[in-house]
Amino acid sequence: MGILKVFSLVKKIIPKDVTQTTNKLLGAVKRGHQISKRCNSIYTPYKMGKVKTTAKSVTKELGKLKFQRDEIPALAASLTYLIPIPSPIPLTPLVYGVGHGINYGLKITGKVFNKIF
Numbered sequence: 001m002g003i004l005k006v007f008s009l010v011k012k013i014i015p016k017d018v019t020q021t022t023n024k025l026l027g028a029v030k031r032g033h034q035i036s037k038r039c040n041s042i043y044t045p046y047k048m049g050k051v052k053t054t055a056k057s058v059t060k061e062l063g064k065l066k067f068q069r070d071e072i073p074a075l076a077a078s079l080t081y082l083i084p085i086p087s088p089i090p091l092t093p094l095v096y097g098v099g100h101g102i103n104y105g106l107k108i109t110g111k112v113f114n115k116i117f
Contacts, residue, residue, distance in 0.1 A: 018096060021071060022078040028065055032058030069106070073099025 011019075036054040043053075067075055077096035085091075 014092075015074070015096070017071065017074040018077045018081070018092070021067075021074040022081060024065055025062070025078060025082065028061040029058055032061035035061070069103065073097075073103055 033054060036050070036057040039053050039057065040050045073096050076099045077092045080091045080095045
């Protein structure tokens with residue numbers, strides 16, 4: 001089984017909202033990096049200033065992203081997908097399932113508190 005076949009199977013297994021959220025995060029990081037490259041070429045002559053400018057612009061672009069409560073499980077799963085920590089168990093599906101469980105629990109408790117108060 002070739003590596004391309006494995007990647008195509010993985011793409012079919014991963015839910016669409018996780019891939020969309022991952023693409024949003026990667027796009028924001030790429031935009032922030034491109035903005036910092038333009039600013040560094042004009043304003044910053046030393047290395048540590050370039051790192052600071054890159055970090056600022058990436059965090060600014062990530063701060064512009066807005067997520068709703070229903071997208072939180074996909075956000076958590078995509079963050080565990082992007083963090084380069086090797087683990088013996090696949091964390092992304094585990095975090096995705098736990099996120100959906102927590103989201104469901106929050107919806108139930110919200111309904112209960114709305115009925116009480």
